[in-house]
Amino acid sequence: MKYVHEYRNKELSQKLINKIHHSAKGKYTFMEVCGGHTMAIQKFGIPSLLPPKIKLLSGPGCPVCVTEKSYIDTAIAYARLSNTIIATFGDLMRIPGSTSSLELEKARGSDVTIVLSALEALKIAQNKPDKKIIFLAIGFETTAPGSAVAVVQASKARVKNFFILSAHKLMPPAMKAIVDEGVKIDGYICPGHVSTITGSAIYDDIARKYSLPCVISGFEPLDLLQTILALVHQVNEKHSTVEIQYARAVQPNGNPKAKAIMKQIFCETDSEWRGMGNIPKSKLVLSEKYQQYDAEKMIPVDVEPTISDKGCICGEILKGLKTPLDCKLFGSGCTPENPEGACMVSGEGACQAYYRYQSQTEIT
């Protein structure tokens, strides 16, 4: 967009960097929960611009990375049925399940199609009435409204062969779970696009009850630097409030239309997160009224037992306990071409972000 290059302005960045260096008095650890932020932080080499007393941790913010292995195994089981078509975002193709991946299943003859949106999956269903189309609905509050629109459209058009397999997750329960686990952080760089939908109030609890500063950030270098400065100021002043740095895309009350449609079709339930275990009320599934679109309710399938990861420490990375560099497999046994775990598969996964931009950050 028109302003993008301005948000990369060197002079202004330098100003912010100087200010951060000047303001940083103690030690600070901030966590970015959004995979988009992790990628931007690595890409622009932000850690190397900050004083060493400011540490950035990546959290559980990439929907591909946090999707549990059993979900991939279920998708694979569905792919193996004869009359189904799996419609999925491309990122899920290479995530290793227990014994296979969607990519492998496709090579073996299963019908697995990459789509760019939930509506595209619905269109396939309308064009192929004799097949069952299962859309792998993953993503946070940002993506869930799109799945909701597709279900509502399917219902209006009386489409009977469109189903979703929901792994839609909610961000705030995971952010709380991390602090409850004892991960020490001084503030959250809050996800920009999740907040576009939800607004800022979803972090009020985290700021108030956990006394953690929360700043909703954009994705350009100036955004991230301004956010970090705001967090440093809050910590210095012993404040903990929710601020919106990314005001050009985030309204305090979010996107009411998107929130309404999500509320209309989904309800909250507990969910497993990769490496993080069960988090209460952290997932969206279709409510009673829309169960005919719920693959798990409507299409029985045998799923192979899930085999847990060997050597991959994605779980600990997602919790902020370790960084990709702590993983023995990083860069040797595990690369984007030959990923061992989800964090290396996704473009927004911490392991891939570190792998791609490692040279710029010169990690010590």
Place this chain on the structure above:
Amino acid sequence: MCLSIPVRIESIEGSEAVVSINGAAYKAGIHLIDNPQVGDYVLLHAGFAIQKISDHEARETLELIKQMKSPF
């Protein structure tokens, strides 16, 4: 999968807008935004426009940063 990018609405057909990404035309659902207009900048996420982007706010943030008094 979940990168959101700012795009400009080039035309509107029903509940879909045509936007261009690096010169290629692409269809986006506009069910989630109010009163979409040709020329609006919107955030595109997984095939849907999820919010209009405010020019005014973008300019204001930049102004704030510009005016920030640096100690150096």
